[in-house]
């Protein structure tokens with residue numbers, strides 16, 4: 416009895432020490448990922464955890480317009496290529512991010528006062544060139560990012576940005592051009608606050624359903640999942656929403672998950688435990704649907720979060736120590 420107990424304990428301890436998210440995810444057919452920032456790849460601890468734990472990475476900024484076309488007609492792929500090379504040498508996939516968005520655009524584009532025809536041509540050339548460059552090197556593209564208003568109502572659905580309303584059908588066009596540039600890459604619509612129920616999740620659902628019905632090439636929806644202890648969608652409603660999207664024949668990726676402890680209550684340990692529960696419930700929701708095929712967080716260490724580090728939104732602390740959220744993902748996947 417005593418010997419058995421020791422053996423089982425040893426087994427459990429060794430399992431959790433050897434735990435690697437990507438292997439556990441693979442057992443379920445899920446990619447597990449993080450965004451990656453080229454500027455940190457030279458940092459040994461950063462690179463080691465990124466390379467060991469994840470089977471897919473998303474360039475945090477390196478494939479956005481500002482990075483890839485800093486001057487009109489001049490394309491630079493150095494940063495994005497560094498991400499792809501890192502992924503290749505660590506046997507990882509890459510999610511392309513992104514091709515049309517209202518942010519992280521170069522100023523020549525946003526302040527160029529271009530007319531609609533020129534904007535349309537600029538978008539097409541950009542998509543042809545960037546998708547062409549990364550053909551065969553990324554598994555999917557977030558083609559259009561965050562196109563829908565936070566509170567869509569009465570037919571007023573789309574955010575005004577450099578593309579809209581100048582090119583009213585830019586979403587359809589972007590997907591069609593991306594598909595022409597690489598017929599084999601999967602094309603995603605990606606947005607935040609679209610996870611659960613309400614006007615925005617409905618607007619995202621209606622958009623992608625309409626695209627499917629009209630034969631626009633779209634293969635998936637990215638649910639970013641930027642949430643906090645204060646604002647986090649009801650997980651049953653998330654499960655229902657994932658189901659209705661995948662019922663359209665689309666995949667779902669959780670693309671940018673982080674859970675800020677803002678608005679949490681109790682001690683820090685209690686907040687990190689509550690955060691772990693949110694991560695675990697979302698992983699469980701993804702595991703519950705065969706067409707939820709990737710679970711990606713927006714970074715992995717609180718040292719480098721796009722939020723303030725004191726919001727502690729990620730799986731590792733600022734010293735690269737795994738947090739309760741990491742342990743909960745391991746348990747949920749085991």
Ligand code: XIL
Nearest residue numbers: 475476519560561605639671720721
């Ligand atoms: C963020 C990056 O993390 C920041 O470094 C950058 O300054 C701004 O963009 N939704 C997205 C991501 O789709 O591209 C954003 O990334 C975070 C919100």
